[in-house]
Each structure stands twice: as C-alpha cells, then as structure tokens.
Amino acid sequence: NAGVTQTPKFQVLKTGQSMTLQCAQDMNHEYMSWYRQDPGMGLRLIHYSVGAGITDQGEVPNGYNVSRSTTEDFPLRLLSAAPSQTSVYFCASQRTPYSNQPQHFGDGTRLSIL
Amino acid sequence: AQSVTQLDSQVPVFEEAPVELRCNYSSSVSVYLFWYVQYPNQGLQLLLKYLSGSTLVKGINGFEAEFNKSQTSFHLRKPSVHISDTAEYFCAVSLNDYKLSFGAGTTVTVRA
Numbered sequence: 269n270a271g272v273t274q275t276p277k278f279q280v281l282k283t284g285q286s287m288t289l290q291c292a293q294d295m296n297h298e299y300m301s302w303y304r305q306d307p308g309m310g311l312r313l314i315h316y317s318v319g320a321g322i323t324d325q326g327e328v329p330n331g332y333n334v335s336r337s338t339t340e341d342f343p344l345r346l347l348s349a350a351p352s353q354t355s356v357y358f359c360a361s362q363r364t365p366y367s368n369q370p371q372h373f374g375d376g377t378r379l380s381i382l
Numbered sequence: 383a384q385s386v387t388q389l390d391s392q393v394p395v396f397e398e399a400p401v402e403l404r405c406n407y408s409s410s411v412s413v414y415l416f417w418y419v420q421y422p423n424q425g426l427q428l429l430l431k432y433l434s435g436s437t438l439v440k441g442i443n444g445f446e447a448e449f450n451k452s453q454t455s456f457h458l459r460k461p462s463v464h465i466s467d468t469a470e471y472f473c474a475v476s477l478n479d480y481k482l483s484f485g486a487g488t489t490v491t492v493r494a
Binding site for chain 2: 272301303308309310311312313316326358360368370371373374375376
C-alpha cells in the first residue's frame with residue numbers, strides 16, 4: 269500500500285518562482301490537508317478539503333492555493349515563492365472528515381526559497 | 383479555539399529508562415486527543431488516541447497515555463525506552479470541526 273505520496277521530496281526555488289507540490293493518496297479518503305512544519309511551531313494547517321470539489325482555508329493560507337478535482341489528488345501551489353515559505357510541507361489524509369479519525373501523513377517535501 | 387502546550391521541547395533519556403512527555407490543552411468543550419511520532423526524515427505516525435471511555439490509552443511500541451480532564455492533560459509515557467525511540471513526538475487536539483491543532487513537539491534523544 270502506497271498510502272500518502274508526496275513529490276518532490278526536496279526542492280530549491282528562487283524568490284518569486286511558482287511551483288506545485290503534489291500529494292496523492294490511494295486509500296479513497298475523503299479528507300485531505302496540507303501542513304507546514306517549522307522549528308518550535310509544530311504543524312500548522314494551510315488548507316484542507318473534505319471531498320472532491322471542496323476546499324477551505326486553514327490557519328496559514330496566505331501565499332498558497334489548492335484544488336481537489338479528484339478524491340486521490342490534492343496539490344498545493346505556491347503562487348510567488350518567498351523566503352518565509354521555506355519549510356517542510358506535509359500532506360495528510362483521513363478516511364472521513366470526523367474528529368475521531370487519525371490522519372495518515374506523507375513523508376514531506378523539504379522546500380527552500382532563496 | 384483550542385491550544386496545545388507541550389511542556390518540554392527536549393528530553394534526553396538513557397536507554398531502558400522510563401520517559402514521560404507532558405501535554406496540556408486548553409478547551410472548554412470535549413476534545414479528541416492524539417499523540418504522533420515523527421522519525422527523522424519521515425512523516426508523522428499515529429502512536430495512540432483518546433476518544434472516550436477509559437482514561438488510560440495504550441498505543442504502539444509500548445507507549446501509553448493518560449487523559450486527565452480536570453487537569454486538561456494527556457501525558458505520554460513509556461516504562462523503558464530503546465534507542466529506536468529517538469524521534470520527535472507531537473501532541474494534537476481535535477474538536478468537532480475535524481481540524482487538528484498540534485503542539486510544538488518534544489524531541490526525545492535516547493542514549494546508550
């Protein structure tokens with residue numbers, strides 16, 4: 269079972285460039301989310317989706333876009349990269365959007381903005 | 383809104399010694415509580431969860447946690463750690479809006 273797959277694993281960008289972080293899950297999970305992890309701050313929610321065609325903002329959405337055209341895929345787009353977006357990004361999925369479900373995480377994308 | 387405080391950012395411990403990682407949360411309503419572990423260069427894995435019922439929850443790899451409603455705490459324990467337990471541990475809280483709030487994390491370093 270692949271679970272949650274994130275690509276790329278590492279990326280270096282220049283300020284102002286755009287890029288898309290890919291996330292795919294093969295578990296037919298309804299709920300998917302993106303977090304960023306920064307030292308001493310834990311994980312902060314960027315955007316989430318409770319099903320295909322439905323997305324919403326999390327705690328730190330500025331500078332990021334998402335879409336959910338299929339159940340499997342939930343890409344995260346950086347519109348114009350800034351050094352403050354240097355971080356480790358995690359995608360997670362959950363079987364249903366209920367609070368008692370555990371989340372399954374990908375291995376992360378380590379992103380550096382120069 | 384809820385917040386999660388992990389009281390220790392770093393916990394060094396010797397192999398085969400016990401360890402306790404402390405987590406407090408602030409919420410005026412009932413919550414669901416989780417502990418996740420992150421090994422180096424990996425994503426997070428669920429260790430255990432508290433939804434309801436018994437306040438002592440057992441998880442994988444010999445970990446357990448105790449929910450204390452009056453103290454709004456959910457401390458994680460293991461009676462005897464191994465080198466392989468070296469990792470970062472996150473406490474997380476969820477309300478009925480299915481969004482997780484994470485603590486800042488506790489780095490556990492196990493030494494021989």
